[in-house]
Amino acid sequence: SQKIEQNSEALNIQEGKTATLTCNYTNYSPAYLQWYRQDPGRGPVFLLLIRENEKEKRKERLKVTFDTTLKQSLFHITASQPADSATYLCALGRGLTGGGNKLTFGTGTQLKVEL
Amino acid sequence: DTGVSQNPRHKITKRGQNVTFRCDPISEHNRLYWYRQTLGQGPEFLTYFQNEAQLEKSRLLSDRFSAERPKGSFSTLEIQRTEQGDSAMYLCASSLKPPGQGKNIQYFGAGTRLSVL
Numbered sequence: 001s002q003k004i005e006q007n008s009e010a011l012n013i014q015e016g017k018t019a020t021l022t023c024n025y026t027n028y029s030p031a032y033l034q035w036y037r038q039d040p041g042r043g044p045v046f047l048l049l050i051r052e053n054e055k056e057k058r059k060e061r062l063k064v065t066f067d068t069t070l071k072q073s074l075f076h077i078t079a080s081q082p083a084d085s086a087t088y089l090c091a092l093g094r095g096l097t098g099g100g101n102k103l104t105f106g107t108g109t110q111l112k113v114e115l
Numbered sequence: 116d117t118g119v120s121q122n123p124r125h126k127i128t129k130r131g132q133n134v135t136f137r138c139d140p141i142s143e144h145n146r147l148y149w150y151r152q153t154l155g156q157g158p159e160f161l162t163y164f165q166n167e168a169q170l171e172k173s174r175l176l177s178d179r180f181s182a183e184r185p186k187g188s189f190s191t192l193e194i195q196r197t198e199q200g201d202s203a204m205y206l207c208a209s210s211l212k213p214p215g216q217g218k219n220i221q222y223f224g225a226g227t228r229l230s231v232l
Contacts, residue, residue, distance in 0.1 A: 044158065107156055
């Protein structure tokens with residue numbers, strides 16, 4: 001069955017350091033992968049999308065990589081700040097040619113940036 | 116606020132009662148999704164609409180669950196004969212059908228938290 005794994009343990013890092021979050025998947029051929037941020041009691045907020053034929057995407061302090069051979073995406077936040085503390089979710093989509101338009105989400109990784 | 120709006124934010128009900136949630140998507144968005152999220156888990160897909168047509172339903176969506184989007188704008192999700200296992204956050208999202216391959220970026224509401232006693 002399809003499985004999307006993210007670190008279940010919370011990630012604690014010091015302010016200013018780079019946070020790296022991992023998303024691994026099995027039994028899935030995504031057309032694209034997205035990363036969302038979710039704060040307690042709120043819905044997820046879209047951050048970045050990367051397609052299957054792309055290796056890396058950047059947006060300000062955020063960087064995502066996508067390795068379809070390893071079936072893995074890495075999400076980096078550089079110069080992290082306490083305001084970056086949240087749960088980060090990866091989500092896979094198959095696009096128009098298979099599986100419809102639904103997103104399949106991982107369990108999320110909680111990030112805590114300490115002063 | 117022109118984001119996705121969900122009502123109510125919280126609902127407490129007794130086992131066996133029926134509940135209905137409403138979602139108002141971003142006005143120009145023609146796609147609408149319902150997800151369910153339990154503590155410590157990511158959102159799980161339930162169903163999605165393109166305009167008023169319900170195009171996909173998850174196996175998670177038992178016959179006690181029904182969703183509608185009668186005029187292609189707002190949507191309702193009804194749960195009949197609620198069970199304690201239905202306790203969760205119910206999230207609605209909307210997106211705009213893009214040309215070609217597109218991106219399917221989904222915009223989420225704040226959710227309705229259901230507690231079944």
